[in-house]
Amino acid sequence: MPLNTNGRQSERHVIAVVVQIDSAQRKERIGITRDVSASGTLFLSNSKFEIGEWLEVTFHISEDPGSIRKGHGEVVRVERLEPGRQWRYAMALRFDQPLPDSEDAFFAELEERT
Numbered sequence: 839m840p841l842n843t844n845g846r847q848s849e850r851h852v853i854a855v856v857v858q859i860d861s862a863q864r865k866e867r868i869g870i871t872r873d874v875s876a877s878g879t880l881f882l883s884n885s886k887f888e889i890g891e892w893l894e895v896t897f898h899i900s901e902d903p904g905s906i907r908k909g910h911g912e913v914v915r916v917e918r919l920e921p922g923r924q925w926r927y928a929m930a931l932r933f934d935q936p937l938p939d940s941e942d943a944f945f946a947e948l949e950e951r952t
Contacts, residue, residue, distance in 0.1 A: 848875035848936070857881060858896040869895075872928070876936040878911060882925035887913045893931055909933045 850873045859867040859881070869883035879895065887893060891913045899905035915930035 848877040850875045860894045878932040880930050884926045886927050
């Protein structure tokens with residue numbers, strides 16, 4: 839897939855939705871996405887994950903249990919945010935596989951939630 843103009847493999851969508859974050863050691867942590875693409879997401883959380891750590895991120899698109907989508911991937915960047923903010927960390931996650939229904943229906947559903 840060719841790179842777009844900002845050097846990324848997939849178009850980035852500015853979408854803020856609550857996600858559940860699970861690692862091998864910690865379950866049911868909460869975060870919020872800042873942007874999402876088919877190949878990854880940047881999310882904010884008070885839980886700090888380490889570079890190289892593998893996570894599962896669960897997107898709850900609606901109240902319907904059939905609307906749940908999951909992404910799995912590796913933390914590739916961790917940034918400590920300024921003190922006094924609602925969230926303590928910003929982390930970039932690179933998905934090991936593109937999100938299901940990623941380019942069309944999935945992003946349309948997420949954008950409706952914001």
